[in-house]
Amino acid sequence: MIDRLEPLVIRHTLRVPTPTGPVGEGATAARQLDAVLLSVGFKLSAELLERLSGLSEETVVRIAGRTLSTVRELVGDHVRHNVYFINFPAGVPDTVDFWMSCVADALCDEKTRAGTLDQLRTGVVNLLSLPAYGRYQHTYADMLAAQDELIATAGDRITVLHAGGDLADELTALYLALAGSDTPLGEEHRRDLRALAERCVDGPQPEAIPVRENRAIVNQARLTAGSAPLLDTVTDVLRLACALSDGDVTLAEATRFRSLSRPVRRALLAGLDAVVAASPAKLADVAVHREEWKRLGERLHPHEYPQWPHAAEVFAVARGERKAPSFEGRVEELLAVNDVLGAVELLKSAPGKLFRALDRLLRTALTQEERDAVVAAAEQVVPEVSGRVALSVREHLHNRARETGELRVFVNRRGRAWVTDDERSVVGPAERARLIAAIDDETRRRLPCPERLLVDPDMLDVALPLSGKATAAGLGVLPRGSVSPVEGELLRFFVYWKETEQRTDFDLSALLLNADYSTNTWLSYTSLTEVEGEHSGDITEAPDGASEFIDLRLGAVRGAFVVPQVNIFAGEDFEEVEESFFGFMLREGEQRGRPFEPRTVRLKSELRGAGRVALPLVFLRGEDGRWRAKWLHLYLKGSPSANRVEENRVTVATLLRGIVEREQLTVRHLVGLMAGEATTVTLWDGETVPDGPVTYIGLRRPDGLPEGSRIVTPENLRDLIPA
Incomplete structure (x- = not known):
């Protein structure tokens, strides 16, 4: 089981876990692995090559098989890539000439001649009906035989694989990083977290699991292992139920709940009862997912468990039998009567929601007094806002400097995009400046203050990963x-x-x-x-x-x-x-x-x-x-x-x-905030190795950085986002 998780470490960290023994003569096998890796654009670091060389040949061969398979899939070389035109890019014909040749071939084929003639008489020919169109006319081997070998150049991509520690330790470190991430994970990373949680649930745990989707995945593993799930909102229970049904823990898509065993139903209802008993106000969250709660109630049968009356209240709210006005509903009521000051005072108890509502509040405010109150409230609560939310709002405010009439782009959690004219009124420059300054000051306070910061210039324009849903799995993404x-x-x-x-x-x-x-x-x-x-x-x-x-x-x-x-x-x-x-x-x-x-x-x-x-x-x-x-x-x-x-x-x-015309918040912004009297910032030239520990930020990890250096690459860039 643990060996099957090794590819996760390589994909996420570009490190190859290496065992401590048995020792042997693995140098020849290690050099052979290095040579084969070069053919797919990878190589072993000097440290990894040395470490593998000291292991037994059998161990190196076993590691080599798993490593090569993983990196080939990472780069897309695990499948056969054939082409329709065997000599591509040479020999590609003019489009109309090609279509005419397909028609001619169909007319020469007794099976398709009559049908093709009928189509020609109508003046329209369906390309898919032509036997020579849309299907490979040669084998993959034929295509390879017709093509030249690659002429290597210095510009070819070489990705270095570095030496990792013991596999169990690497898996634990990766689990802690994913489970404790301050930014939501993408779909593939959530799948990996699920696999890691099943193995690591009884070991060390992150100090906090701030992303609720991650918590649901960990809770599923905890429940399966017989441990109590970590629940402090009613929605935590709903997400856990979705995870148990292999559904969408983000709650963006409807989950078809499965029949749950009696022990699982008891665990969910007991957890739900405890949450509501400790804070009845949390019933207000039920209305947000009313339909999901009603469908879950059909699986949990809360009426069979009178010992948990508070859990039953959740489903009563979902059915509309009990009133529990949501926090958002109370805010809407205040804004409906233009009570901006009342809405601000209420939102101060939920700093993250206040920040997400800043633009609307400033546009709704009718007087300078109200606008000043909005900004003052934000300045007061900014220390309590997560770094991800604060930076997201900072990016939004920066782009609101543009005039009205620009385009406004929307992207949902699944990457679906649409665009419309931005008809919102402007946000005043004075308010924007104060808010941006407050966010920058707070971000600077939370960021590390390294003595030496070494930065790859190509990394400066990489956008901050404020959500894992804004990227995709793969290589170089x-x-x-x-x-x-x-x-x-x-x-x-x-x-x-x-x-x-x-x-x-x-x-x-x-x-x-x-x-x-x-x-x-x-x-x-x-x-x-x-x-x-x-x-x-x-x-x-x-x-x-x-x-x-x-x-x-x-x-x-x-x-x-x-x-x-x-x-x-x-x-x-x-x-x-x-x-x-x-x-x-x-x-x-x-x-x-x-x-x-x-x-x-x-x-x-x-x-x-x-x-x-x-x-x-x-x-x-x-x-x-x-x-x-x-x-x-x-x-x-x-x-x-x-x-x-x-x-x-x-x-x-x-x-x-x-x-294209929207400006993203990038690594350059955080580097600028970290630079100061206590931090020396150096742009890396791609060759010079520093003589002491540094914090390195770059697209790829250099070989030979001094021990004690902190390394930030795209694989762990989310760690740079302040909590």
Whole structure:
């Protein structure tokens, strides 16, 4: 069981857990592992290579098998990436010429000739009816034989794997980090936390579990292990019930509650009774999830347990038999009569909710006295507001400096995005300045004050991970809004998907926009070749998995934005397919190689979101002519079928403008707050190793940092957010 959890440590930390024995002659096997890892863009650190060399050969081989399997999946090399046009990117035909060749092939086939002639008489031909269209015409082995080996260059990606400690200790440390995270986790991280909690529930626990979704997962493990769950709100009980039914602990999606065993029902009702008995006011939270409580009551049968009368009150409130006005309802009543001062006084008892309501309160206030009262209340309670909420509000206030009439972008927990005109009245500059100053002062007070701070310049424009839902699982993935440089002449996108039950057709496309967000051109299955590049060909089914690629020559791009997107033309959505991911590779000039070369992969991101159109990121050309990537992690609702880049380009352009013109709170902001008389900040040149311990913040962990250094990379960037 514990060995099966080893990939979690490698994925989350890029450290390889190493046992303490038995000792032996593992040097040859370790060097062989290092050589094989290089072929997929990874290598062993000097310390890890030395440590493995001192173990027995059998132990090294066992570690090598698990490590290689994990990193290959991390980069997307665990599947076969075939292409429709066997010589791609060479030999891609003109779109119309290709379609005509498919028609000609169908006319030469006795089985399809008659049907094709009938379609031609109507003037419309269904491409999917043509036997040569949408299905691989050669095997994966045939494709490999037709392609050249990769010509390695210094620009190929190399990700260093570092030495970890004992596997049990690494798992415990990872469990504590995930369970105690101050920011919500993404879906994959929650799955990993569930697996870790099952093993670690009887060991060391975090001092606090501030994120309620994480608490629900830990509570499930505690209940299964026979320990009492950690409950202090009625919603904690509801989330735990969702976890026990393999439902959504975020409560964003409805859970179909399972029949629960009598011991579990007793535990939930007893916990619910204790919460309400200790604080009857918490019944006010029931109304927020009234329908969920009513459905859960059908499974818990509270009427069978008269010894817990307070638990029964919860379901009475849910059914409307007892009144328990919610906190939010009381605030709404005050604002309905324009009693801003009364609403502020009430909200001071819930600092986080006060901060989330600041914009509305300032817009509702009619007098300067009321606006001053709102700001004064925020200044008073800011020490009690979580760092994540305070920074989120700080980012919001910064962007409210823009004039009215701008675009307002909404993104829900599942990455679904939509945009509308921002018709809100402005927030006064004096109030904004006071609030921003108060938040910055409080953030500075909470941040560590290292003596020496070493910062990778490429990390400065990485957005702060204020929510794990604003990113995706994978390699090289950064939080939504992050900007990073793109170094290379040839940009190659790829998408892979494997259907679960029904025929599924994903279409990789690239929309090229001008500086004013108007359409320049696009590459897709309807436009296989353009000045900028080539499309690898349309694959319309994926029972064994399928891939599509787009090559772009950045120097030839005529627009200012390149927006890769994945459109679902037919079949299962991103959350129904067995597997789906997007990524991009960077190559130098005429650097040859097969369509998929793991050493050149810079990003591999899982596609798991609500919608039929995925927008993973956008590439922007700066005023200096250099290209940068900005992470989106967004999904559009799209149509039930036949989504195409031509049909959604206006929607995409409008959404993109709202995202690009919004300024994110980045690592640069926190570094600026930490810099001061007691802290020396140095920008890392990529080579020089400091002579003493430092706090290092960068995209990748350097080899050879002095012992005692604190290291912050994208994998643990959430730890930099002050509690």
